Amino acid sequence: MSRRGCGLVGLVVLTLFIVGLAGGAIGRGMGIDLLPQALDVPTLEIHEFFHGDPIFMKDGPVPITNTMIASWITIVVVTLFAFAATRKMKIIPGRLQGLVEMALEGLLNFIESVAGHKNGRKFFPVIATIFIFVMFNAYLALLPLYGPGIYMEEKEEVEVEHAGVVVGITDLEKVEKDETVIFRVEREIGDGTTEIVDVVAPMSGHIHLHEGIELGSHVDETHALAEIVSKPPLIRSASTDINMTLALALIAVLFIELMGLTGRGFKHYISEYINVGELFRGIKLFFKGKIVDGLMATVTGVINVIIGGLEFVSHMTRMISFAFRLFGNMTAGEILILSAAFLIPWIMPLPFYGLELLIGFIQALIFGGLTLVFASIAVGHGSEEH
Amino acid sequence: MDPEAVKYLAVGLTGSIGLLGPALGLGLIGYATVTALGRNPEARGAILTNMILVAALTEAVGIYALIVSIILGMVA
Numbered sequence: 001m002s003r004r005g006c007g008l009v010g011l012v013v014l015t016l017f018i019v020g021l022a023g024g025a026i027g028r029g030m031g032i033d034l035l036p037q038a039l040d041v042p043t044l045e046i047h048e049f050f051h052g053d054p055i056f057m058k059d060g061p062v063p064i065t066n067t068m069i070a071s072w073i074t075i076v077v078v079t080l081f082a083f084a085a086t087r088k089m090k091i092i093p094g095r096l097q098g099l100v101e102m103a104l105e106g107l108l109n110f111i112e113s114v115a116g117h118k119n120g121r122k123f124f125p126v127i128a129t130i131f132i133f134v135m136f137n138a139y140l141a142l143l144p145l146y147g148p149g150i151y152m153e154e155k156e157e158v159e160v161e162h163a164g165v166v167v168g169i170t171d172l173e174k175v176e177k178d179e180t181v182i183f184r185v186e187r188e189i190g191d192g193t194t195e196i197v198d199v200v201a202p203m204s205g206h207i208h209l210h211e212g213i214e215l216g217s218h219v220d221e222t223h224a225l226a227e228i229v230s231k232p233p234l235i236r237s238a239s240t241d242i243n244m245t246l247a248l249a250l251i252a253v254l255f256i257e258l259m260g261l262t263g264r265g266f267k268h269y270i271s272e273y274i275n276v277g278e279l280f281r282g283i284k285l286f287f288k289g290k291i292v293d294g295l296m297a298t299v300t301g302v303i304n305v306i307i308g309g310l311e312f313v314s315h316m317t318r319m320i321s322f323a324f325r326l327f328g329n330m331t332a333g334e335i336l337i338l339s340a341a342f343l344i345p346w347i348m349p350l351p352f353y354g355l356e357l358l359i360g361f362i363q364a365l366i367f368g369g370l371t372l373v374f375a376s377i378a379v380g381h382g383s384e385e386h
Numbered sequence: 387m388d389p390e391a392v393k394y395l396a397v398g399l400t401g402s403i404g405l406l407g408p409a410l411g412l413g414l415i416g417y418a419t420v421t422a423l424g425r426n427p428e429a430r431g432a433i434l435t436n437m438i439l440v441a442a443l444t445e446a447v448g449i450y451a452l453i454v455s456i457i458l459g460m461v462a
Contacts, residue, residue, distance in 0.1 A: 049460060321446075328449035329442075335456075362442045369439065 017347040024344045049331075050242045053232030055152055066233055067241035070146065074136045074238060107131060114369075115376040119263075123375055126255050130248065131368035134239065138330060138360025141237030142353055147338070151231040156203050158228060162187045163220035166213065167196065175201040175228060182207065183225060205230030239330035242323065249322035252371040253315070260378030268380070273312045275304040318374065322367065329363050397459040404451020411444040 021027055052067030085100040093101055107128050112120035140146070164187030175182060183199040201207075205228045213225050238244050261269045271277070279301025285294035333356045340348040419437045423430060 049457065324450060324453070325443075325446040328453050329446060332449050332452055359442075362438060366439060366442055366446075 013347060017344070020345040020347050025342050026344060052236055052241045053230075055232065055234065065241065066236040067238045067244060070141065070235050071137065071238035071244060073235065074133065074140055077140060078132060078136050104128065110369075111372055114372050115379075119376060119379055123259070123372060126251075127368045127372050127375075130252060130371060131364045134248070134326065134367050135360055135364035137238045138333075138363065139357070141239070141330070141334070142356055142360075146233070146235050146237055147334070148231070148233045150234045152234055154203070154205070154230045154232070156205075156228050157224035158182055158199060158202065158207075158226040159224050160185050160197070160199055160219055160221055162197070163218070164188070164197065166215055166217050166219055166225075169209070169213075169215060170207070173206055175204065175207050177201055177204040185219065199225070201228060203228055203230060237330055237334060239326055240334055242327050245327040245330075246319075246323040248326070248367070249319045252322060252367070253319045256318075256371065256375045256378050257315070259375045260380075263379035273308045275308040276301065278304050322370070326363055326367055329359060333359055393458065397455045400451055400455040400458060404454065405448045408444050408448035408451075411447070412441060415441050415444060 052065030054063035055066050055069065056064040082100070085096045088094075089097060108120070108124055111124050111127055114120070115123055160183070162185075164185040166183055167186045168181075168184030170180060170182050172180060178200055180201045181198045182201050185197045185199060186194050187197060189195050207226055207228050209226045210224060213219070219225055260272075278297055282294050282297030282299075282301045285297055288294075333352075337349050337352050337356065340352050415437060419433060422433050426433075
């Protein structure tokens with residue numbers, strides 16, 4: 001780029017930075033309200049922390065959440081990408097085919113360098129699928145389509161069933177479905193006795209009271225008291241849903257155990273968890289009359305049994321740490337970018353986008369790589385061929 | 387003490403104490419990497435790859451603390 005071009009880009013970036021500084025949360029805090037409403041950036045808000053928000057079929061058996069939509073998009077994109085790369089395969093590859101071949105070959109070399117030639121070929125499909133899925137999830141989530149920019153607006157009115165007097169109003173801005181008590185209404189049941197009825201939030205979201213509703217005002221069932229507004233994003237990164245990462249971790253752990261089972265045979269595999277051979281030997285020695293040897297062997301046997309249990313626990317903890325590592329990294333990245341965009345829009349998120357590109361790749365590498373390492377440990381060292 | 391104050395104390399302390407361990411770990415990783423690079427500059431590629439992997443694993447521990455403190459701040 002020429003010197004003048006560089007200067008022009010720098011000027012634009014500087015202008016955007018200053019406008020963002022004045023128009024973002026920092027500027028608003030200092031009392032400058034510069035940006036028109038249409039250009040306002042979405043305020044930092046996390047809806048459901050652990051899972052996506054239901055968007056379609058909310059009352060069905062399987063509600064379609066925004067994170068599910070994101071993972072379907074990932075599947076479609078990866079499929080189309082692979083299809084486009086392999087549609088017209090040539091001996092001398094074109095650009096796209098060359099790129100895909102290079103990436104897959106690098107992955108295969110990495111896997112073979114860890115697990116050996118034979119096992120590496122066997123592990124490749126699962127590990128590569130995990131790697132590609134996690135990485136595309138992370139990279140697609142950086143698109144502006146994702147996140148709170150595009151949302152579904154849902155409204156619901158809060159109503160009372162019987163006329164009465166409002167004796168309590170919540171001071172919360174955000175309410176939880178079926179948990180937060182928004183109003184307490186005192187109503188007469190006759191004979192001068194009264195009863196206090198709790199009005200519970202019909203859905204989660206922000207609450208806006210209607211005009212004239214305050215403590216002591218008379219309400220009846222014909223008029224709504226308040227309105228709850230919720231704006232869940234239409235698409236949200238699939239890895240910010242604990243269900244997705246847990247499912248992926250379950251697949252990885254099942255794959256590891258299956259490889260251990262088929263690679264070492266049932267007897268060796270199960271003896272890792274239920275190690276009772278030494279215990280039985282000790283008991284047998286007892287009955288033969290060798291008290292000291294029997295005691296020693298029994299103590300070792302008991303320790304072996306406990307170690308087997310610990311082994312089982314440690315294999316199951318892997319699943320949780322897999323799931324939370326990916327979930328935590330992706331959620332933290334999303335919150336980081338949202339906070340940066342909230343403080344100084346447009347310019348400040350840029351370096352974090354770069355960081356997220358790196359983190360998406362590394363997390364995919366860690367998820368795939370750890371599965372690979374655990375699987376090659378599970379297969380055992382009997383048939384190593386480095 | 388005021389329950390609200392205790393909540394914010396818990397959030398801050400979870401974040402800060404929870405990040406202490408990963409911070410020490412990252413420092414150790416950096417120290418070991420620089421030492422290894424000084425001893426064997428030719429192995430730069432392999433050392434850096436392993437460093438980034440271990441650094442990301444260490445960082446994940448800090449992120450567990452972050453999750454806990456966010457949950458404490460939002461839910462409790």
